[in-house]
Amino acid sequence: VGVFFRPIDKINAIIETYPRGIAGFQRYTAFLDTRPDIADREGARDAGRLKGEVAYSGVRFGYAADRPILNGLDLCVRAGETVALVGPSGAGKTTICSLLLRFYEVTGGAITVDGIDIRDLTLASLRSNIGIVSQDVFLFAGTIRDNIAYGRLGASDAEIAEAARRARLDGVIAALPDGFDTVIGERGVKLSGGQKQRLAIARIFLKNPPILILDEATSALDTETERAIQRSLADLSQGRTTLVIAHRLATIAHADRILVVEDGRVTEEGGHADLLSREGGRYRQLHEAQTGDAPHRLAIANDTIAN
Ligand code: ATP
16 A cells, blocks of 8 residues: 555655745745635535536626626536637636636626535635646646646555656656656756646646636647647546637637637637638637637647547
8 A cells, every 4th residue: 555655744745845846836825815805605515526517697707896807797518518718818718717716706696516606615625626727837846746746635656647647748757867756846857838738737637626727828839749738638628527718729629619708798609610600700700810820820720620
């Protein structure tokens, strides 16, 4: 057993490494505790493992009282469904996802998961049901193994290795001087942007949440890395409710449904081909704008669609 399960002092070791990686840690906790006034309601219950049906009904929200961002947003995502949120910058896509995590409180309407108002669930149990993959990967000074294990403290070596494999990180790790024991961070091996993202994906495989938020990277990765990551993300989203904040056509093509968000409302929804066929449609316009700007991204998208 000792061989397969990380002893408890390993967890302490992970926690002790935080001070060295404090910049990242502070950024991370700042992110999680954006609003310290958001706390568990009296009688809030443990979510347990949710199925992951997400619904927004009549959701209103603004960061400042005089500037509404969401004006009665309705949106329903079935358990296991992948929905891409597209729309102009500032439309409210990130805000929609932040509200599901309860980084902020809605000012009107409600968000439910499996029919339960998220305010009736404890914050910790709600968030333990949600995985986030974003551009900003939080790494701390420590081994690759510990950094992956952060997805679920106490995971066994075998589970960590499996998560790395599913995230297509195993090849990278095999090429490192000490494999899983390689120290990364400021004083250790520096990971590339694509490797960091794969590490983030490995963490989520380990965490295994029913709900996933993909805040898509906007930074340029080479095409091959991008494809590998897209494949890992597609695997990761299998069987999970997935909200993708999509900036690229490649990810959108994987979605079961695309929602065009504008001014805090869903203005169009449908499948990729269906939306593209709508003469004068918003999605079609956004698509044309993007393909005009970035021909190589279109190539990726078309390739993905063809497959
Ligand atoms: P992008 O595609 O550029 O990421 P988005 O659709 O995700 O945009 P949001 O990030 O949700 O849009 O932003 C919606 C609006 O809310 C914008 O006008 C933005 O400036 C504002 N906003 C976002 N975060 C905050 C914040 N923490 N405080 C105040 N205003 C914010």
